[in-house]
Amino acid sequence: MKRILVFLFATVLCVFAAWFRPGDSAHAMGMISIKGGKARHPVHLPSGKDRYTLVLTGTILPPYQGDARVVVEGDPAPSYSVYGSDPIIDLKLRRRPYFGDHILTGLRPKDRFTIWVVIRPPEEMTGGKYDVAFYDTATEKAVLKIPVLFEGGEGHHHEG
């Protein structure tokens, strides 16, 4: 009997944990290409928090190669930080793109990258749209834009 009760309790608890999302972070995915790139889907976040964290993963579509600068655009202008995910002690076993000074360096076709974007919207903002944009540093053309939509209300649910 105890086993059945624990099983039922754990099931309810885990379903709730799977359903509930605090809404201060999301996972966005995109593909960088010379034609402007493609976001898998826009990011939806509930407005009203002072800090949001996006983990942004992407791949490079051929024939694009080069360096891409990452910026967060929108009105009113947000405060933001972008961080890379590089080895701490780099054993240089494999070539990989690197991130520094907001620039992904050495991107080649089929590379994958991960960056973290921390956005702090202005206090007065209750909704609106930002873009996490990638610009090729040589041509200044956009190679990927990922829309980030801030919407009213708490407890918004989104895929992670």
Next chain:
Amino acid sequence: MKAEHGSPGSTSFWARHRNSILVIGIILFLPPLAAIVQTTGDVNFCGRWCPRMFFVWREGTTLTAFLVGFVRSYMGVALVVGILATTLYYGRYWCSHLCPAASPVELGSRLVPSPLKLDFSKTPAPSFRYAYLLVYLIVPAIGIGSLCCNYCNFAAVPRLFAAPFSDGDVAYLLRIQGMANVGLLLFLGVFARGGRAYCNLLCPIGALDALSNRIGAKFGRRVRIDPDKCTNCGECSKVCPTWAIDTKDATTINQLSCMPCRLCQGVCQTEAIYYGKQAS
């Protein structure tokens, strides 16, 4: 009977050097070195090395996209297949000796004084564990949400190690979900008696590995009890980190929770506990 009797007396390499192997696993798999994952150009278990996501079917996923997940996480697939295959024959050595998500938590728990530790051993672990696994597999498929990624020990533990060196990993942790993961690792790991409640209750790899352990128990090597030597003193039960030993009537080991850490073997005064094949 082919067995390694012993202990206090076990002469097995794996039993004697378990602590060293736990530390080696941390050095090889976790930042700042993470040498094993760097062989594929990665920095952590997310992506190619992810052992948890590829077998999760999400609502709206096509078969092609599902299979692409296996290709994307090919090292994770190899890891899980390797873990389950070796467990069939030799028991859960990945969980007990190598898992970099578990090792630092267990070692950390040894630094916590016993009076501060929480005892979860009254919880029927398999009931909780397989409820978790069921939700882990079914809930994404019907589109309610996901436990995968959101509550991931293979994401949280490497980032805890990387946080002193990397702002990106700090960003992972400074989210409500990141803090929830750390809280679970502390509550069910560092502050749990034995340091393995997280593994025992909330790890999908551990749940699959435990099934493999149970299935292979008939023909594989496992930690077992010789009933002729056992005095049912209960000392083994006190040190079992996965609360797999039941001493209520006769002492028995639940192979759905046991891993070959061999701590029980180390305290058995009558050498009743051994690691080996089932007696014929």
